[in-house]
Amino acid sequence: MLTIGGLAAHAGVTVRTVRHYHAKGLLPEPERDHSGYRVYGAEAVVELIRIRTLTAAGVPLARVRALLDAGPEEFAAAVAEIDHRLREEIRVRERHRERIAGLVAGDGLALPVEVTGLLERLRALGVDERIVRIEHDGWILLAAHSPEQAAAWAADKRDQLGEGPLIECYRGLGEALDLADDDPRLAGLADRLAACVERLDVGRAGSLVGEGIEPPLARLLDSLAFDSAPAARRLIGLLRRRGRADRTGIDGGDGRPEAPTRGR
Amino acid sequence: MLTIGGLAAHAGVTVRTVRHYHAKGLLPEPERDHSGYRVYGAEAVVELIRIRTLTAAGVPLARVRALLDAGPEEFAAAVAEIDHRLREEIRVRERHRERIAGLVAGDGLALPVEVTGLLERLRALGVDERIVRIEHDGWILLAAHSPEQAAAWAADKRDQLGEGPLIECYRGLGEALDLADDDPRLAGLADRLAACVERLDVGRAGSLVGEGIEPPLARLLDSLAFDSAPAARRLIGLLRRRGRADRTGIDGGDGRPEAPTRGR
DNA sequence: CTAAAAGGCTGACCCAGCGTCAGGGTCAAG
DNA sequence: CTTGACCCTGACGCTGGGTCAGCCTTTTAG
Numbered sequence: 001m002l003t004i005g006g007l008a009a010h011a012g013v014t015v016r017t018v019r020h021y022h023a024k025g026l027l028p029e030p031e032r033d034h035s036g037y038r039v040y041g042a043e044a045v046v047e048l049i050r051i052r053t054l055t056a057a058g059v060p061l062a063r064v065r066a067l068l069d070a071g072p073e074e075f076a077a078a079v080a081e082i083d084h085r086l087r088e089e090i091r092v093r094e095r096h097r098e099r100i101a102g103l104v105a106g107d108g109l110a111l112p113v114e115v116t117g118l119l120e121r122l123r124a125l126g127v128d129e130r131i132v133r134i135e136h137d138g139w140i141l142l143a144a145h146s147p148e149q150a151a152a153w154a155a156d157k158r159d160q161l162g163e164g165p166l167i168e169c170y171r172g173l174g175e176a177l178d179l180a181d182d183d184p185r186l187a188g189l190a191d192r193l194a195a196c197v198e199r200l201d202v203g204r205a206g207s208l209v210g211e212g213i214e215p216p217l218a219r220l221l222d223s224l225a226f227d228s229a230p231a232a233r234r235l236i237g238l239l240r241r242r243g244r245a246d247r248t249g250i251d252g253g254d255g256r257p258e259a260p261t262r263g264r
Numbered sequence: 265m266l267t268i269g270g271l272a273a274h275a276g277v278t279v280r281t282v283r284h285y286h287a288k289g290l291l292p293e294p295e296r297d298h299s300g301y302r303v304y305g306a307e308a309v310v311e312l313i314r315i316r317t318l319t320a321a322g323v324p325l326a327r328v329r330a331l332l333d334a335g336p337e338e339f340a341a342a343v344a345e346i347d348h349r350l351r352e353e354i355r356v357r358e359r360h361r362e363r364i365a366g367l368v369a370g371d372g373l374a375l376p377v378e379v380t381g382l383l384e385r386l387r388a389l390g391v392d393e394r395i396v397r398i399e400h401d402g403w404i405l406l407a408a409h410s411p412e413q414a415a416a417w418a419a420d421k422r423d424q425l426g427e428g429p430l431i432e433c434y435r436g437l438g439e440a441l442d443l444a445d446d447d448p449r450l451a452g453l454a455d456r457l458a459a460c461v462e463r464l465d466v467g468r469a470g471s472l473v474g475e476g477i478e479p480p481l482a483r484l485l486d487s488l489a490f491d492s493a494p495a496a497r498r499l500i501g502l503l504r505r506r507g508r509a510d511r512t513g514i515d516g517g518d519g520r521p522e523a524p525t526r527g528r
Numbered sequence: 529c530t531a532a533a534a535g536g537c538t539g540a541c542c543c544a545g546c547g548t549c550a551g552g553g554t555c556a557a558g
Numbered sequence: 559c560t561t562g563a564c565c566c567t568g569a570c571g572c573t574g575g576g577t578c579a580g581c582c583t584t585t586t587a588g
Contacts, residue, residue, distance in 0.1 A: 096322030
């Protein structure tokens with residue numbers, strides 16, 4: 001006869017595990033001796049080993065009892081289903097491995113390489129770091145929404161950077177960063193920006209942004225910029241009056257703080 | 265500005281998930297509006313997406329915060345460690361798959377094919393089903409203790425079954441099953457069994473059992489037989505007096521019930 | 529204008545498979 | 559008699575949220 005520790009040792013499990021199986025009804029509670037200790041016979045060892053054989057093969061505890069009592073064909077069916085589950089879990093982990101590998105390849109975040117390339121280039125061209133950061137966050141939103149389109153747009157935008165007008169826009173925005181909401185110089189900046197946008201607008205500017213972006217996402221992108229750059233909201237308002245802002249894909253609204261957006 | 269539902273929708277998670285992240289300190293609690301609703305800005309969406317990017321790659325929540333704030337080299341180190349963990353989890357599941365495949369190949373339990381072959385043969389030779397069952401359980405214990413040795417022993421024993429003496433022993437034991445502890449016919453049976461054992465003992469019988477089995481396991485095997493067959497204990501006692509039982513690897517003790525075995 | 533649907537709030541319990549105290553009692557040996 | 563190794567029950571902890579329950583607020587439809 002065995003105490004619980006002896007039983008556990010024979011089956012290669014912990015005492016806690018045996019008690020857990022009792023509590024779950026997996027292993028029947030044995031008789032107790034005069035002081036309340038559980039007393040096991042050899043069949044308990046056999047039964048416990050049978051249980052462990054199944055759990056060691058990935059069978060969930062909740063199904064062990066049924067499997068031990070099952071006939072050959074239900075057993076085979078259950079095993080097939082468990083094998084299916086195991087394959088699924090392996091697949092999930094392999095996808096995870098691919099993703100974390102992708103994380104170190106990107107900048108450690110949710111960005112495709114095209115976007116990190118674009119951001120590098122903006123920095124190299126002397127664009128203000130605050131603007132680069134806003135771009136960065138904006139691309140995270142875009143990439144989360146539609147990764148492959150974001151990658152294509154980023155590649156396209158990076159190529160346009162070499163051509164002049166776009167980088168001028170960024171420089172103008174950089175100057176606006178340090179101006180207060182009511183600074184009189186904003187008007188002049190708006191003129192310059194309008195000129196840049198005019199020159200941009202020729203060919204593929206429209207394909208950059210503004211198509212395929214639903215209003216909720218567009219509003220989100222706007223508020224991202226407005227939150228970080230106080231003068232941006234007013235600047236956009238000025239641009240709109242010049243009839244340009246609608247072509248940048250920026251919504252901008254009426255230039256006043258938005259009400260909360262509810263639901264999805 | 266967004267409510268919690270809007271935030272969740274933008275990041276593709278449930279509202280419950282967002283609140284969970286707040287509770288874990290993963291995502292900072294935002295301001296509340298006049299009625300206690302949480303109000304989020306666009307940066308919260310960005311941050312939530314960054315969190316999801318990591319969790320979707322298998323990073324445990326407890327490590328997400330540290331990883332988001334980490335520099336590139338610690339990030340790379342952490343990612344390497346997480347990848348290691350994922351590989352480990354995949355390995356575990358692949359071992360599980362092999363094992364459940366082995367389960368259907370065996371008899372659905374912890375037995376190697378050699379043992380199931382032996383049991384089949386015993387049945388085919390007309391050995392009492394109760395004895396087959398005791399053998400079955402005994403092999404489970406042996407296989408749990410040292411699988412490869414058990415397989416070898418079983419193969420050896422199966423081969424010996426064709427040669428006569430061993431199967432006679434089993435038949436004798438089968439008759440003993442239905443006798444009470446004090447039946448006078450037990451003495452005659454003991455004589456017949458002693459003769460079988462004598463003939464068995466020549467060559468490799470000693471290699472079957474009795475070597476490499478530690479006392480605790482031997483006692484367990486004994487009590488397995490004694491519990492199922494009431495006359496077995498007395499029979500072994502008689503055999504011992506004839507000086508044979510020691511060669512079967514059966515301990516048998518003094519023929520009286522054992523005291524509990526404690527510890528391991 | 530009003531009622532209903534849709535969201536939001538907190539708090540609490542639930543899943544697996546045990547690990548790990550806490551706060552005792554029991555047993556064998558020195 | 560003490561010490562150390564076991565045993566007992568009961569309860570909380572971990573992961574990553576799901577799912578009520580009970581109540582309040584906002585939006586929408588009639």
